[in-house]
Amino acid sequence: MQAKTRTLIKNITIVNPKESLLADILIEGDTIKQVSKNIQEKADIVIEGEGKHAFPGFVDLHVHLRIPGREDEEDIRSGSAAAVKGGFSDICCMPNTEPAIDNEGLVSWIIEEGKKVNLLDVHPIAAITKDRKGCELTEFGALKAAGCCALSDDGSSVADSLLFRRALEYATMHQMLIISHCEDSRLAANGSMRESYVSSKYGIGAIADISESLAVFRDIEIAKFVKARIHLAHISSFKSLEIIRNAKAQGVKVTAETCPHYFALTVEDVEASEFDANFKVNPPLGEKEDLLAVCRALKDGTIDCISTDHAPHSCSEKELPFENVPFGFIGLELSFSLSYTFLVKTKILTLNQLVEKMSYRPAEIIGLKNRGMIKKGFIANIVVADLNKKWQVTKESIVSKSKNTPFLGRTLTGLIETNISKGRQVYSL
């Protein structure tokens, strides 16, 4: 048998959820063999880490890979490449595809496709209801056996409260996680941006913040009632966070994620962009009060993790007036730098807390073992970043098939230089 590849990272600041330390990391095969100062062992590859930081590989619970169906916008190869450039070692892909990922065949096909590309682990999320129609439950047990990591009808809420109750109840039997896209679709109908003075001034179809918080409240109440776990996707508003904070205090098994744009942008940015289609996202960008609440909730733990809601769209789809374009933009390549720039540099989170939000907690939420820390015996998912580097977001810098992001032209701090996934260097600058 061939000897396992050994990689040694020297003199690097290792950032773990609870503490940081300056040390060396020895990787053997796909595992972290040793973390300590002055490791003298021989290695095949030596990376000099002086002045750099090492993070446990990031885990994204919310990615739209667009497969099957819209391979023109993203596919498993481009999506994986974007993810490893962004420092991810595990991504979970949403089932709102064409056709929807609602059966074992598609679940195992995606896992296989991910393995073929072999850059990182792709974990499919399966639909809660058949064809995401909100009428009948999918076969949770079989889907889990095929390897899906969670269930979600992302793109819409399961509007039927009874069906959603049954979904949460049934999922407990298989210890499966339900991820809810919280939105009251009636209240959000025909909307393109958050209902605010800006939407009123420009007559833009608007989505009230209560369309999110009402759904958050309903979902939490149902989860509490049936004693199920629930994970709430892309939380964006002050009102939702108040409800989640309160539920957590009562011991409800609820976890929540937000996305970088909710702590970086507001409706004012939508106006300043002159309604650039790249600023249209669902849930929509909120008011300053919402942005501050998201920051506070990240700090106090009301929000468990940062996901991207990476939503590629082709240029022709985004080259249209604001009200005529679909929601969503890409995020995989920017998430770390945005989080570092908007949360750590501003002293809202420490680097350790950031690692908790981007690596440790998301891995824990979907039950990935031995991930989220740089520690002996853990899987060797390690990201090396230069936190002093500033870089500009340009279309040319983006490897995703789609270039739609509201951060084009922005200068961000913190650049990922190397991504090691299961001991293999899968990206380097």
Added chain:
Amino acid sequence: MQKHAEKWTKKHILDIASLSREEIEIVLSLATSFKEISERDVKKVPALRGKTIVNLFFENSTRTRTSFELAAKRISADVVNFSSSSSSLTKGETIVDTIKTLEAYHPDIMVIRINSSAALYCLKKFTQASIVNAGDGKHEHPTQALLDMFTVKEIKTTLEGLNVLIVGDILHSRVARSNIFGFQKFGSSVTVCAPPTLLPFNYGQSGAILTSDLDQVLPKADVIIMLRIQKERQGGLFLPTIREYVRDFAMTEERFSKLKKDCLILHPGPINWDVEIVSSLKHKVHPRILQQAENGLAVRMATLYLVGTKQK
């Protein structure tokens, strides 16, 4: 005319909100000169000879389109009309494609009407031409507000210190949004009156006073703009019935009797008689509304001239 054009710096007229009071004054004063021309025997001036104007209407509006077309012809521009029903554009893609196609003819000005709010900020990126907003969704309808202001100034001799009342479907009205900003720039006070379902969210920041009590605000008004109610607003979501709307918001004989003697009633048209205004008041308000149409022509000549001569 020359001196007006020299002071003008804007390439496009996309909204009233971003125009300054001085810029609005330039348009209105130039419109006065053009109105005189319209009263002559020979109604045409060579102001924009050699320029090409495309009237691009993604939403049907014969009245506005005709007004722009005639305005363009009176200042000797070549006019191309392009209409496309909004239904064929639901996919959206054709909007930008159409602009790109028309761009091949090197138009100097595009007059655009579209049913998508704030769409022109996007569309301007795809053309070298100046754009004049002829109504974009629920956002703005700048030339309508300019003609309303022109008419008010003509009759009241000033735009300052007036109490302007706008009644009706504010939420869906681009005319209201343009007028609210326009009149306030001259130091007039604007009150908007509608059922709460037809008032925009958090709209106090616009500076307008918001109310649903027409009878309380009527007696103070110097100018009232009655907005057209789309019949499809009734039935559940916004209004129970038109009858119910008439009860609280129509200009009735009784309400008319409570107005200031010199209160000026305007309506962007076409009027639903017996909905916004009872038909028995026709002889009292109709002449003013016809005057508005005539002024519309002068104001549109002025806006086309200003952006047209701005162009290099």
